[in-house]
Amino acid sequence: MTGNKIKVGFYSLTGCAGDFLNILNMEDKLLEVFKLLDVVEFALASSKVVHEKVDVAFIEGSVTTQKDLEVLKKIRENCNVLVALGNCAVWGGVQAELTGLDAKDLMKSVYNTTENYYSFLGEHKAVSEVVKVDYELPGCPIEVEEFLELLIDVIRGVIPEFKDYPVCVECKIREIPCLIVERGEACLGPITVGGCKARCPYYNAPCIGCRGPVKEEANVAGELSMLLEKGWKKQEVINRLRLFAARYKDIAKLLER
């Protein structure tokens, strides 16, 4: 800590930077937020790169390249609290959908070369697969309201709330007609962690699981058999499940077969 402020760094691995963009976009709150923070590095806001010790490190993006791996390990050594922000950092992101495919084939089909010129690790890992993570905030992108709650808790030394209820809870509270019951849609609301206030179902669009599964809890087999009963084909459901959560153990198992 310097004065009343906590020292923080915002670090980007492989991703679209959408989580940090969302933070920078909360213009009405930024001045108040930065009163509480001494920001030593912020990937999207400044090109300054320092390797300073910080109280809290916020990380977005998946561990995709050798550089990601090295940077991440250094960050972990240099921080007290490490927070993974967004689906890429928490689950490996949409790029992790390619888990299991041959890295050389991918390189060939995209860049037409067999050379691994950006030291691709061959898979897109979640931050927690590489280093110890203290707190995770899911979302694609994160909800800034949740980010602020987490930030305030970390500053106050309170353990942030770990959301463990699915999107259905927020859907019911808003009395949104269930897209599975009423229309037989392949909605992932039952197994996807809430916090979005059921934004998509509210607009009549089934949940595609961008916030990732309810950790350790999501009943993937139950979701699959429920949707098969509604007339969906197994591959259709698997394609939907893998989009944001290919590295969740029960979904990874389905992809192996």
Added chain:
Amino acid sequence: MLKENFKDFFETLKKLGEVHAPVRRGRLFSFTKVDSPGEVALNYNRTMLPPKKYFVKPFEEVLKIKVGKGYELIVEEPKSLVLLGLHACDINALRVLDSVYLDEPQDDYYQVRRAAAIVIGVSCEPDEYCFCKSMGTDYAWTGFDLFLHELGTSYLVRVGSSRGESIIESMSNIIGEPTKEDFIKLRDLELKRSRMFKKILNTSLLPDIVDSLHESEVWVVFSDKCVSCGSCNLVCPTCRCYDVTEKVELNLQEGVRVRRWDSCFIRSHALVAGGLNFRPTRLDRFRHRYNCKSSIDPRTNLPFCVGCGRCSAFCPAGIDHVNVLNAIWGLA
């Protein structure tokens, strides 16, 4: 009361408070504020959320926090509310909630809202999910102010409280005296309704049967299908668990304590200090819910389930409450 007088009845109710009634939204119904009698859908099957949402709010701020200085109660000004069109099951469910929230120590937030609410029931016919008759909650004998029994072209108005009595006293131009024929019609329609129930649950000894057959394979089969979404808890008119959390402002000086509906299908529901979870698996939670719903409220002697059918109708996995218990009875 002739149906053509319903409009005047409604306008009189509006003078007593904000009227909320079932309103059609697509294929579903929801208790919503209504301004004109035409919006009211008295001929409805069930709303997604039960009337409990008016008394225990899904999400509400209960305390103001001043960091380092303490707490201040958030006291709500009582607002007169007329809840029009409750079915007998929902009225009985409110009695269960009353026994929980008004018993010592009384929940002041609940009490203020409940005391300011006029409850007007309406008769109904069961659909494929209703099993209130099995639970003994198909008849509301107390817990309401007025109850409208539909008799074709008119409503027979049953009085359930002294407040209800004084309401109809002021409506002598709208509500006439019932005739002998009205009572015959009421009897015949009630008998007809009683014979319409398709969902039957054997409730004698039910709490003991559910508890003693703890190891039944039935729980495993259904809890495998269950996706732990918590919908059954949220739509249940007697589910009464809530969670409490605190939120602090960016100035780090002020905040609020919030209470929100909880669900026993969520991991943290049974997570206690030290990290112990006394219902660690979905199977434990599934069985727990059926145990809870099959038991009897010792204060009212009403069952904790009123047979409204919401949990079955709104379950994405298509798990039917009565089918599960019938499987426990060995009937499936």
